[in-house]
Amino acid sequence: MAELRIPFFRPAIDEEDVAAVAETLRSGWLTSGPNVREFERELAAYTGARFVNAVNSCTAALHLCLRAWGIGPGDEVVVPVYTFSATATVVVHTGARPVLADVRESDANLDPEAFERAITPRTRAVIPVHFAGEPCDMDAILAIARAKGIRVLEDAAHAIGSRYRGRMVGTIGDATAFSFYATKNMTTGEGGALATDDEELSERVRVLTLHGMTKDAWNRYDAGGSWRYDIVEFGFKDNLTDLAAALGRRQLAKLEQLTEARTRAAMRYFANLRDEPLLRLPAFDAANRHAWHLFVVRLDTERSPVGRDEVIRQLAARGIGTSVHFIPLHYHSAYRRLGWQPGDFPVAERIFEGAISLPLFPSMTDAEVDAVCEALREILHPRG
Numbered sequence: 001m002a003e004l005r006i007p008f009f010r011p012a013i014d015e016e017d018v019a020a021v022a023e024t025l026r027s028g029w030l031t032s033g034p035n036v037r038e039f040e041r042e043l044a045a046y047t048g049a050r051f052v053n054a055v056n057s058c059t060a061a062l063h064l065c066l067r068a069w070g071i072g073p074g075d076e077v078v079v080p081v082y083t084f085s086a087t088a089t090v091v092v093h094t095g096a097r098p099v100l101a102d103v104r105e106s107d108a109n110l111d112p113e114a115f116e117r118a119i120t121p122r123t124r125a126v127i128p129v130h131f132a133g134e135p136c137d138m139d140a141i142l143a144i145a146r147a148k149g150i151r152v153l154e155d156a157a158h159a160i161g162s163r164y165r166g167r168m169v170g171t172i173g174d175a176t177a178f179s180f181y182a183t184k185n186m187t188t189g190e191g192g193a194l195a196t197d198d199e200e201l202s203e204r205v206r207v208l209t210l211h212g213m214t215k216d217a218w219n220r221y222d223a224g225g226s227w228r229y230d231i232v233e234f235g236f237k238d239n240l241t242d243l244a245a246a247l248g249r250r251q252l253a254k255l256e257q258l259t260e261a262r263t264r265a266a267m268r269y270f271a272n273l274r275d276e277p278l279l280r281l282p283a284f285d286a287a288n289r290h291a292w293h294l295f296v297v298r299l300d301t302e303r304s305p306v307g308r309d310e311v312i313r314q315l316a317a318r319g320i321g322t323s324v325h326f327i328p329l330h331y332h333s334a335y336r337r338l339g340w341q342p343g344d345f346p347v348a349e350r351i352f353e354g355a356i357s358l359p360l361f362p363s364m365t366d367a368e369v370d371a372v373c374e375a376l377r378e379i380l381h382p383r384g
């Protein structure tokens, strides 16, 4: 297929990013080392969280946190049905059971009432997902969770830099997982982090991240470091490399600019598509700061002369890349085997039916946003 005129996503990598990685390659320190430690400190300073653990994915951050909390067989964790599979897969891998809950029609975020209904005496945690970068209703979710002694682990894969009523995402629930995957608001290629104010949790995650080795063993290649280490429990191999952290530090330094550029493109979509009767534009709360990871419009499938899949096909034929976030979890065969079936989560199903994620990336020009909007109008209102 020919290269897309306007891709769904274009990475924001500049020469300073390239130089930072090259410098790290020359430094001789490739795996977790000084850049990882600095990256953790800088992420803590940016988010306002007291402790940050850098790891090799958001999936790892979510998994390690649940493990560190001792969640396992016999436990349940509530997960919104409108998310990427990783949010629930990690629960399965602990031996606990994910319990799916429906989302809100307005913003596709976890519906606090659906969360409350999903609670049983076995519920140990909930994982709200800040869909597209718009924070969940954390006051309501926290109030329900606190009343029942349920821990709150935020999936902020889309939401680094988001603010909820003035508070940075990363400082709200008991712990918050971020993603630095290639397409995310800032990237390390593959990478993630867990932010928390809980020192004990952070220390436990640090040990589990690298084989279950004692903390001291982390420094075993430093001058004066000892070759001796102890495996205190059966851990994983989820550490971030210094190469990735070098890129992450550069990306973090320009994250505010990247977010502003995303916000400008999103606002241009709003201005341009405001009067389009067949599209519902994303809802957001002016009291929050949206990170604009995604710009997801909803096609009015009842009134549109063309279906969602056909709109996507025709956009691709015009050289415009799109995606769909998300296929509700209960539509996947692995989840059906856990007992769910289509019809179980009507709100998520309605949202999915019309959802189209439009191109959105920091270097997107006004002309590119306008071209996407023009193409949409041509497709939705064919002449003659």
Ligand SMILES: Cc1ncc(COP(=O)(O)O)c(C=O)c1O
Binding pocket: 056, 057, 058, 059, 060, 083, 084, 086, 087, 129, 155, 157, 158, 178, 179, 180, 181, 191, 192
């Ligand atoms: C909502 C959500 N959670 C978790 C993840 C997993 O992130 P990672 O690829 O860093 O493990 C993603 C990735 O796309 C995501 O969209």
